[in-house]
Every structure is written in structure tokens, then in C-alpha cells.
Amino acid sequence: xxxxxxxxxxxxxxxxxxxxxxxxxxxxxxxxxxxxxxxxxxxxxxxxxxxxxxxxxxxxxxxxxxxxxxxxxxxxxxxxxxxxxxxxxxxxxxxxxxxxxxxxxxxxxxxxxxxxxxxxxxxxxxxxxxxxxxxxxxxxxxxxxxxxxxxxxxxxxxxxxxxxxxxxxxxxxxxxxxxxxxxxxxxxx
Numbered sequence: 001x002x003x004x005x006x007x008x009x010x011x012x013x014x015x016x017x018x019x020x021x022x023x024x025x026x027x028x029x030x031x032x033x034x035x036x037x038x039x040x041x042x043x044x045x046x047x048x049x050x051x052x053x054x055x056x057x058x059x060x061x062x063x064x065x066x067x068x069x070x071x072x073x074x075x076x077x078x079x080x081x082x083x084x085x086x087x088x089x090x091x092x093x094x095x096x097x098x099x100x101x102x103x104x105x106x107x108x109x110x111x112x113x114x115x116x117x118x119x120x121x122x123x124x125x126x127x128x129x130x131x132x133x134x135x136x137x138x139x140x141x142x143x144x145x146x147x148x149x150x151x152x153x154x155x156x157x158x159x160x161x162x163x164x165x166x167x168x169x170x171x172x173x174x175x176x177x178x179x180x181x182x183x184x185x186x187x188x189x
Contacts, residue, residue, distance in 0.1 A: 011060070011061050011062050012062075013062050013063060013064050013069070014064075015064050015067070015069060017031065017033070018030060018031045018032075018037075018039075019031075019032060020062060020069060021062060022043070022060055022062045022071060024060075025043075026040040026041060026042055026043060027040070027041040027043060027062065027069065027071070027089075028040060028041075029041060041089065041092075041095045042095045043071065043087075043095075043097060044087075044097055047071060047073060047085075047087055047097065058073050058074060058075040059072075059073070059074045059075075059119050059131075060072065060073055060119070061119035061120050061121070063120050063121040063123075064123065065088075065121050065122065065123055065124065065125075065126050066123075066124060066126060068088050068089060068090075069088070069089040069092075070086055070087065070088050070089075070100075070121050070126075071086070071087045071089075071097070072084065072085070072086050072087075072119050072120070072121055072129060073085045073086075073087075074105070074119055074131065081104045081105070081106040082104070082105040082106050083102065083103065083104055083105065084101065084102075084103045084105050084129060084140075084142060085099065085101065085102045085103075086099075086100045086101040086102075086121065086126075086129070086142065087099055087100065088100050088126075100126065101127070101142040101143075103142045103145075105140070119131045125141075127141050127142050127143035127144070128140065128141050128142070129142060130150075132153075135152055135153045135154065136149045136151070136152055136153075137149065137150050137151035137152070137153070138150065
């Protein structure tokens with residue numbers, strides 16, 4: 001497979017011992033310990049990267065949520081609303097994707113002229129995405145429309161769009177939490 005946009009390769013996630021990234025045409029599943037098992041997972045045409053003349057390039061991000069691959073796309077064509085779409089890979093073997101969310105972000109976030117970068121999804125909540133807008137790091141619930149600024153990068157330290165990336169790193173809880181038992185009444189002696 002040919003890579004259409006090298007910057008898309010900076011968004012690599014791990015799942016089931018394989019490295020995964022979206023190259024603008026397919027999701028590449030690369031097993032670093034067995035290169036003969038490299039797999040190319042097709043995506044539907046409405047997900048694929050394309051940029052008509054005068055159009056802003058969509059932002060893509062591959063993430064893992066609850067053990068499933070998710071592909072996020074934020075697109076804001078000139079004269080149209082900024083739209084966030086989240087697809088989940090429902091069947092890894094057949095490459096079946098399901099559109100989980102399609103939200104007009106302009107109607108959710110009225111005070112922003114949205115130009116989103118640094119996109120990622122929450123590792124355990126399938127309704128939440130994170131992104132950068134202007135200098136703000138934003139947490140947005142696509143189901144409820146609620147959002148909040150969770151961080152701010154001062155303009156003097158602001159990264160360029162090509163270097164602003166959300167790192168989708170998920171570490172397991174350690175040590176493993178032990179559930180607490182409900183209180184019990186013991187007879188007095």
C-alpha cells in the first residue's frame with residue numbers, strides 16, 4: 001500500500017500486540033514480531049482521505065476505546081459546519097466499520113470558529129473526544145453536547161498544527177485495584 005500523507009503516520013496506536021495507523025486509504029495493522037502478518041483493513045469511502053480544491057484537509061485520528069479501534073474524522077469545508085465523525089471497527093476480521101457519532105461541533109461550541117487539531121478519543125468512554133482549538137485543550141461529550149476546556153497552551157508556546165498531536169497512550173491500572181466489600185455487622189461479644 002502507498003502512503004498518501006506522511007503526517008498521518010504520526011498517529012500510531014497498539015491493539016492486540018500490533019501497531020495500527022491510518023494512511024489515508026486503509027488502516028495498517030503491523031505486527032513488529034512477525035512482519036508477514038501485516039494486514040490492511042479497508043475503510044468505507046466516506047471515511048477515506050480526500051480534499052477537493054479549496055477544502056480544508058480533514059483531521060484524522062486512530063484511537064483505541066474499550067479494546068476496539070476507533071477512527072475519528074473532523075471536517076470543516078469552507079462555508080459549512082465543522083463535523084466530528086467517529087467510526088468503530090466492529091469486526092476486525094471482516095473490516096466492518098460502524099458510524100457511532102456524527103455531530104455538528106459548531107452547534108455544540110458556539111463561541112469558537114472551529115479549526116480542530118490534536119484529535120483523540122477517550123480510552124474508556126466511547127462518547128468523549130479530546131481536541132485542540134486555538135490554544136485550548138477541549139474535552140467534548142458527543143452524546144450530551146457538553147464540553148469543557150481542560151487545558152490551555154499559551155500562544156508563545158503554541159505548537160504548529162503539524163506538531164500538535166494528542167498522544168493516545170493508555171496504561172493499565174497498577175497495582176490492580178481490589179474491590180471493597182460492603183460493610184457488615186458483626187455480633188458483639
